[in-house]
Amino acid sequence: MTPPKKPGDAAGHRLRAEPWYLPLGDEIEIFEAAYAARLPVLLKGPTGCGKTRFVEHMAWRLYRQADTERRTLETPLITVACHEDLTATDLVGRFLLSGDETVWTDGPLTRAVRSGAICYLDEVVEARKDTTVVVHSLTDHRRLLPIEKTGELLDAHPDFQLVISYNPGYQSVLKDLKPSTRQRFVSLEFDYPSVELEAQIIGHESGVGAQDAQRLALIGAKVRNLREHGFEEGVSTRLLVYTGQLIAGGISPRRACDVAIARAVTDDREVQQAVADIVDVLLP
Amino acid sequence: MTPPKKPGDAAGHRLRAEPWYLPLGDEIEIFEAAYAARLPVLLKGPTGCGKTRFVEHMAWRLYRQADTERRTLETPLITVACHEDLTATDLVGRFLLSGDETVWTDGPLTRAVRSGAICYLDEVVEARKDTTVVVHSLTDHRRLLPIEKTGELLDAHPDFQLVISYNPGYQSVLKDLKPSTRQRFVSLEFDYPSVELEAQIIGHESGVGAQDAQRLALIGAKVRNLREHGFEEGVSTRLLVYTGQLIAGGISPRRACDVAIARAVTDDREVQQAVADIVDVLLP
Amino acid sequence: MTPPKKPGDAAGHRLRAEPWYLPLGDEIEIFEAAYAARLPVLLKGPTGCGKTRFVEHMAWRLYRQADTERRTLETPLITVACHEDLTATDLVGRFLLSGDETVWTDGPLTRAVRSGAICYLDEVVEARKDTTVVVHSLTDHRRLLPIEKTGELLDAHPDFQLVISYNPGYQSVLKDLKPSTRQRFVSLEFDYPSVELEAQIIGHESGVGAQDAQRLALIGAKVRNLREHGFEEGVSTRLLVYTGQLIAGGISPRRACDVAIARAVTDDREVQQAVADIVDVLLP
Amino acid sequence: MTPPKKPGDAAGHRLRAEPWYLPLGDEIEIFEAAYAARLPVLLKGPTGCGKTRFVEHMAWRLYRQADTERRTLETPLITVACHEDLTATDLVGRFLLSGDETVWTDGPLTRAVRSGAICYLDEVVEARKDTTVVVHSLTDHRRLLPIEKTGELLDAHPDFQLVISYNPGYQSVLKDLKPSTRQRFVSLEFDYPSVELEAQIIGHESGVGAQDAQRLALIGAKVRNLREHGFEEGVSTRLLVYTGQLIAGGISPRRACDVAIARAVTDDREVQQAVADIVDVLLP
Amino acid sequence: MTPPKKPGDAAGHRLRAEPWYLPLGDEIEIFEAAYAARLPVLLKGPTGCGKTRFVEHMAWRLYRQADTERRTLETPLITVACHEDLTATDLVGRFLLSGDETVWTDGPLTRAVRSGAICYLDEVVEARKDTTVVVHSLTDHRRLLPIEKTGELLDAHPDFQLVISYNPGYQSVLKDLKPSTRQRFVSLEFDYPSVELEAQIIGHESGVGAQDAQRLALIGAKVRNLREHGFEEGVSTRLLVYTGQLIAGGISPRRACDVAIARAVTDDREVQQAVADIVDVLLP
């Protein structure tokens, strides 16, 4: 068993290489202007459309390509995948017993606030409510993080920025952002890319040829139109890439579409058949 | 990692500079009279209308400009953003293990009660019920805080005052103040500022020119009238300031209104379009 | 930070001066007879009508004015404000880690049972159910407190008495006293004082003159009659005193009534207007 | 603060004097036969009708008057008032930290099982479900208590007996005994005593004269017939005794009935009036 | 206080004498065949019909009468009475603090898996869901218990067998076995014995004569037919034995049937009367 590194050393993305990202509009300019004023940003959009990749790309641009010492920050992006049991304590930090005294350990949000990284809270509405409140004083003129357990009042590093995401498609009333939280963020909306752009992405990521990539992007677009079958979710770009990878690995295109698209997006036999019909028409 | 300061050193606002605040009515006089009699104060009002800034301003006036030794209190304002998991223990304090004995650590409310600061419980109805009861004996003739875990009976410092806030707009029946709590506070109601005052605020905080600030304030007023579209929440002054900051950062006014107003306040396409229509009419 | 006193030293009211109390009927005689037989007492009544002050007054009479050694008991009254998270352990006591052993620490109920104080559980139905059961063996012929965590069986001090309160006005079915608990208490019902008595109280507590005090008491009585506006709660004597304090502090009577009565008792615009109409008629 | 005794020394009733008890039927014979065969016993009946006193009386008869060494058992009766948060761990025992090792501490049930006392679980259906299951192996041919936390398998002392009680009057479906628990007990049903017997009890316990006692017993019987007013609960014998004590303490009989009967049993004005009418007719 | 034995020494049945058991059908042969193939067994049946006694009897047959070294296993049967708060940790084991290190302590299931005992989980559907999943890998070809807290992967002792029970009569939809758990067990269904067999059991266990035993068995059979009175549960064999014991102890048969049958099985006056009518007819 490799020994774990010491707490606090390395939580985040080191971003040693540039994350490949194909812009869909002016999202890069808006994000740069928001970052310049250190305005918090909310990313909205369906699953698997590239929000996580976009944040990684922006962290690369704003840190690795900066002309300030920010360029050398070891972990410019700290990502937290939120879930129903994530608490403010998980974000901010806790006391741990070490030897015969308790030692404070920063959580991922506190590490970002101290070091000047971007903190990205993915699907923030999934988390417990105390987590959304803990970011309030970081997202107004105060830019400070009160650490209640230690009594510390931490002023945010000048480079710190907060980014959150959520998917409006399957939020319930119970899991919506409160207006008092929501009205603290500039909002960027994402959607699936156009067929041309998505074909480029599929080709780049899976290694299939241009014709196969084009066909898979077309299948993706058609599947996303299956509303009349009561199919709410589209197919993600990620699954189209998986399909390409299976084809590149020797699985027949029809079978690859079956296991990585039709059966992956739903358990409903009728929807699976509707997807199979689309594949039949579009594959040679 | 910068080592955290010792518990209890610094939780609160140090208020080194005067917080800018534009009065909307006689709220400063009422607050001063309430403070003179040490009456607890409840601030009601929508999100982002300036309640937090008002309390900071009053703490500056009543402490930094006082002619008593109160002037030198290091942290005259201790703010707690309440949430569903905040307990009385979080407010009052807890025992922590240190070396081989447990050491009592004051919570933010106890620190304010001991030192004579203003304690501001923001959105208090969000907290767990024990937190509202814990303030009862601080808000009547007794002015004392029983710390059940230590058996201490703490008399409040003569300068201590309690301030709480809540937003009547989205309180449910389950999250209302009980009459036995509510009838312990003088109540100040806040609303969004007039167009003229809000334009001043936007100009001061975002750096845009007077004409742009005036236009954004007008957009704000119109958006708050969108009741016929089922839009309950207005747009906060804070978002109008964000919009000004993006414009000042080079984003076109229309696009800035799009990402910092229309898409920030709602996910509803129809309401977003109604906001866009207002922007179209009011921007050149 | 002032160091907290040792656990167990000082939880309760020291009652160094006589608490001012104006009797409304024969409540003092009934309480004295109940105390003489050590019968438990239940105080029922609306918020802010003086129940807490009454118990303090009785503790002064029965201890500080006693002709027994009871007179010298340091803390003759131990009050616990009950809330939804209060458990029997909070009342009875717990083990705390100190150095390398755990030390038992009495809770407020146990301190009263040992020392012979009055224990006052305010709004007892708010507490968790185990708290009501823990008082059962203290409120029948047994007069003993089993401390389950230590195995101790504590006989109550001969002077110990239990007093509880609740507000029948806003109890729900879920938060009612069980008959097996309720039928262990002599019950005293409280209501708001008459206009004449309330004027005396307002004058005494706020420092306004007799005429202003009389007007505020009249306003209180009229506001309590606002049933036709769907207003269930009256205004507490405490808020009328606050209003007097603001007037004494230089705020105009109308504005003082606005912030300390109309907006303090409700968020409902219609009820606020009805209160304002009453104020308009009764103030010069 | 008197130091608490060591864990395990004294939880239970020492029964130094004979508890006064007036038999209502053959309950003493049945209990003795059940005890002789060590059959578990369930006591059913309304609140305040004497179930607790009966168990104390039987413990006196079966231990203090026994002709075996059982006579010298220090605490022949261990009573646990059950509540919604009582767990099997509370009954069986737990590990506590002492110095630098954890020490097992028996709970009240385990103390009774080891020492051969009667364990009386009052209002057992209020407790958490694990508590009812923990008694299963004690109430069949096995008569053993598995202590899961230590792995010990404790054979019950030959004198051990389990007694439980509940009040069928206000049990809900959610809080009923499961048949697999219920069918392990011989059941004794209790009801309020006849007027003649109750007058004897009131006289004995409160010190009022025979005529007053008779009147209070008659009032009790009439109040229990108030079904047509939607009044489900009767008045307990205990409250009638309280009334007698207040009268003996100098309070007028009408006022004593008001505070210890009418207002004690209900908050409903109509029921209170109906009780007052009964009192008016029966008091001179 | 007798000191508890060390953890792990003795949880289970030592089975020093043969448990008396009267077979109702071929249940002994089926169980022996299942044990020979080490197939897990599920016992279904109403409360008090003898499932626990049957498992004890089989453990005696398969261990104490075995011709292998299994014969000498000190505790061949480890029974766990399941309840709503029983967790997988309770079954598998936990770390306990001892001195200044934590020591792993096997739970009852782990002790059975290590030592080769029968583990009997009584009323398994009452337990928390993690307990049913923890037995999955023990009940298929793997026969292993992963102890997640230590990382140990424990291969079951060749003699280990798992037996569970439940009562289909009062299972709700919420508390049913999941098919993925259920389809891992051979199922034996139990019902109450015939009148002849039950009379034998009553006579053997209570000591009453053959005629009384026969009458009680007949009463049992009739009571179980009271479906038309909305009486779902029958009377257990155990209660019939209790009745016999009270009769043997001198209580009149009618009164014994009253307290140990009629009032023991129900609180419903009408059902109690129906039972009394049966008793009247069948007793002399």
Add this chain to the structure above:
Amino acid sequence: MTPPKKPGDAAGHRLRAEPWYLPLGDEIEIFEAAYAARLPVLLKGPTGCGKTRFVEHMAWRLYRQADTERRTLETPLITVACHEDLTATDLVGRFLLSGDETVWTDGPLTRAVRSGAICYLDEVVEARKDTTVVVHSLTDHRRLLPIEKTGELLDAHPDFQLVISYNPGYQSVLKDLKPSTRQRFVSLEFDYPSVELEAQIIGHESGVGAQDAQRLALIGAKVRNLREHGFEEGVSTRLLVYTGQLIAGGISPRRACDVAIARAVTDDREVQQAVADIVDVLLP
């Protein structure tokens, strides 16, 4: 008591012998292609149809038969049976007290991520929601596991793969995979084998002859058609194997079908009878 091995040594399948597996289609080829691209795999299918055995078989093929050093990995497969109380902490790891310091202990997922094993989360939708989110960053281009408690950012071993399973037959809306989780997996659907294949399996696993195995497989197929009786679940292959084992152990085929099929799959008398009718027809 055999001492448990050290944490982290051995959680998983050591796979010393090849697990017998009969392919039903191209599932082996698809899995190999997915593994080659390290795509996560979701196995869907009813209980007891062989999903667990399939993963064991694939782990044998991909590790024990690999021509890389992967061949020597001690535990190539780490299986976690998910349940309602399984948390992300259970999967990722926790701090444990050892001597006088806390030591980090990897959970089963972390062990697989570090060592390059296959991690199989069986019935993943049963687990708490934080567990599904914790796998997100392992199932996209990042292939990393953030260990929030230590701050470590663990890059997955190149050989690591994640496999999950669920049973669409009894998932409720509350327990469905979120699209943001689901669209990260290639999906393989399993169903019961054909009669011919299932007869082979039954013969191989139970030791009965070919004719008996064929009959049992036919019974299985017929029972799975009992939809018209409201019987949703089929009978698992595992139960058919149990039936064969009982027959091989001397129990008559009819009785073996009764206890291992009819009574094992349901408590419903009508469905049990329908199964018995099928058995009557198909057995000699």
